[in-house]
Amino acid sequence: MNRLVILALALWLAAAGRDQFDSWIDNTVPPPLEIAQSVEVRDMHGDLLRAYTVADGRWRMQTALDEVDPAYIAMLLRYEDKRFYDHAGVDPVALMRGVGQALWHGRIVSGGSTLTMQVARLLEDGSTGTWGGKLRQIRLALALERQLDKSDILTLYLNRAPFGGNIEGVRAASLAWFGKPPIRLTPAQSALLVAIPQSPERRRPDRDAQAATAARDRVLARMLGAGLVDAETYAGATIRAVPDTRYAVPALAPHLADRVIAQNPDTVQHALTLDRTVQRALENLASDAVAGRSDRVQVAILALDHTSGEIVASVGSAAYRADGRAGFIDLTQAMRSPGSTLKPLVYGIGFDQGLIHPETLIADRPTDFGGYAPQNFDGLYRGELRVRTALQHSLNIPVVSVLEAMGPQHLIAGLRRAGAAPEVPGGRAGLAVALGGVGVTLEDLARSYAAIANGGLAVDVRWQSEPSGAFTPHRVLGDVAAWQIADILLEVPRPVGVQGTGIAYKTGTSYGHRDAWAIGFDGRHVVAVWMGRADGTPVPGAFGGDLAAPVMFAAFDRIKPQIDPIAAPPAATLLLPTAQLPQALQRFRPRGVSAEQGPRIAFPPDGAALEVDRLTAKVRDGQAPFTWLANGTPVLTSHAREVDLGVLGAGYSALTVIDAAGDTARVQVLLE
Structure with missing residues (x-):
């Protein structure tokens, strides 16, 4: 009976502890996820x-997951957090390894950080070298995993990771170091961008090409061992020189x-x-x-x-x-x-x-x-x-x-x-x-x-x-x-x-x-x-x-x-x-012909708006035959003073009549 009571009490304490832990995580107030881009x-x-x-003078360019080369994503996850899609923000295996190394060396060596924990650190701009800082990252990482899906967390990393100097995010880094967007990265370039954020100032290729090359090659070696690159790709990538200058951002x-x-x-x-x-x-x-x-x-x-x-x-x-x-x-x-x-x-x-x-x-x-x-x-x-x-x-x-x-x-x-x-x-x-x-x-x-x-x-x-x-x-x-x-x-x-x-x-x-x-x-x-x-x-x-x-x-x-x-x-x-x-178009004659000499358009009046399918026109004075033009195009020639000009189409039309003497009259109408 006592054993059952003790077991029940233990289960109750575990449940209470779990509830308390969940409450501690759920009450985490994350920093703003949005940042100036x-x-x-x-x-x-x-x-x-x-x-x-x-x-603040930084290059921080908005990057979507589908705008980045999938091979870079694969390298990043394999090198930084190979169980990213399996853990809830903290990788127990990596964390225990980090704790063991810390106890052995008397200081935090690797920390066992997941990508989610790195995102937490970037969001709070926190330190990774203290136990308090690590605990704060763990709490925020667990909270982020409950609020966001994996693609959102990965996108946050792609937009926040430091790449040396005033460069933040993989898009700005790819443009600065290679002069092209991250969707077009080569294996050598992907490996360099995986390596730089671990120590962005020491591994800046324009500051220390040797350190950058060594870090890149370590990433490539691990990718070779993991089967993400083959031997030929590895050999070709490791002989590539890292860039020694930054590309200017397009202007x-x-x-x-x-x-x-x-x-x-x-x-x-x-x-x-x-x-x-x-x-x-x-x-x-x-x-x-x-x-x-x-x-x-x-x-x-x-x-x-x-x-x-x-x-x-x-x-x-x-x-x-x-x-x-x-x-x-x-x-x-x-x-x-x-x-x-x-x-x-x-x-x-x-x-x-x-x-x-x-x-x-x-x-x-x-x-x-x-x-x-x-x-x-x-x-x-x-x-x-x-x-x-x-x-x-x-x-x-x-x-x-x-x-x-x-x-x-x-x-x-x-x-x-x-x-x-x-x-x-x-x-x-x-x-x-x-x-x-x-x-x-x-x-x-x-x-x-x-x-x-x-x-x-x-x-x-x-x-x-x-x-x-x-x-x-x-x-x-x-x-x-x-x-x-x-x-x-x-x-x-x-x-x-x-x-x-x-x-x-x-x-x-x-x-x-x-x-x-x-x-x-x-x-x-x-x-x-x-x-x-x-x-x-x-x-x-x-x-x-x-x-x-x-x-x-x-x-x-x-x-x-x-x-x-x-x-x-x-x-x-x-x-x-x-x-x-x-005849009237053979030689230009300015306007000003009097009504007694030339024709007059009796209908439609100048400036009229008409709702008609077919336009009928009338002319007074002038000498027959009369040639009618619509928008400069001859429509018909007739001795009649009232004619059917047919369907001219909706919109403004300029009507011109030319008589036998070459005198003209013009009106402009709106057909609706």
Whole structure:
């Protein structure tokens, strides 16, 4: 009977002790598991573009378990804690061994720490050299095992382990010591990263390569004995030299990275549309473009995929530093005068409105536009020539004539439909906007040319990896007009020594040689280049064609090996020589014809919004027959004054009627 009482009492004490022990563990208050991580900016493939240290100057980059080479994980567990998945935070076998060694040596030698105990020490930044410190780690390790699963604990180690200096976590270590992410580690590299955290300062390969090598080789030897590496791998890994210097953390696209972080300050990892390979190539190109110049000339380059809207490279300056070129300024966002780069959009809108055709004859002669008398750059005049030629040679008088006929507000509206945000001096656009009398950014111009390259439809130009969903693809130009502009720009004369076949492009030089521009596109990409001084002062002798255009063509060469062809003309394109065009399109005639002389569109009225399937139009005055055009495309010719123009499609349409005398009338309507 006494034996039963004693047994019962012993069991009760054991149960009470167990409950007390469980309560002791469950009442453990762990330190915060979250810790500041380095902000990272990554490209479309997940590769690092730029990273920032945390507040205390450490590199601590967030790492997920699936972002690390499984072979490294296997080595780590085998070397540090081979029963990791079997214990509850403390390995009794290893702990007893550690206690025995401590009693024998009179001090803690190995400690028998599990990975969970190491995580506990890292979380509390505690000591491993005292019994109190060890007990605290044991308690916290047991608590962590009850609160987290094994993968969470392992992830904590991957993010907290010290690797020497200001490097914490395996991702930062892999980038610092090998210049690559940890998913691509070799056996030799994995072994070194397993070894360093045991004594991070003494085993830093840049401080003591011999100690680092010896520690790495001990890890490899144990892996050989455990069968995790074979003899051949072991032999090859042990002859590899450890790195003797740290790799610089990538600092690509610094201007855009700063902008992204300013807009999203609470995000740790930013996924961008940039391509790291292209970004690096264009940053090197920008540096080469200003090398050897002592005139403080700066450069900015923007490249985007107009089929998706993704910006693939954004170079804000030749170098991100406080130098005489003001390299910290993001010049893709600087408001500048675009010079002649808006001329294609003026002509494109003129095509849409039925004012002109690429083969229309237009006058290039001295003209006074109500007190505004522009001149061509070279001071010469060519007389009468085709619109195509006027644009290819960037003549000023013809484009101002077209802008006067259609109204400057249509150009500004076109820019805004493309997603640009032009700044108009005084708030009211005048004829000078055709020649650069408006403020735009390099990104604005890239958006505008992306719309032309995209068949006239605005593009959701973005750096975010995912579309916002809020973009409305406004039509900037009709598809015919957009193709006509591209076709003309394909034949713009190239700089000396440049082929550039298949690239449609335009250059521009602002007043006083302050800004030199070149913007081009093929069937997939748009590249925009600005060159000038960051402070906006003149650069004598700087021209878009000489300064910026060669850089733009070189950018295409660095983006891809072959040019993507521009699409074929739409079916409705009027491919005729001048003599075979409708009479009103054979020669440009400015607006201003009186009602007694020319036709008037009686219906629909200008600016009307109509809910109709088929559009009926009426014309008064003028001489039959009447030719009707919708968005610059001939629809029909008839003697009737009331006609059915058919289905034109939803959206804005510019209707033009041309009578037998060549006089015209135009309205713009919204079909819903």
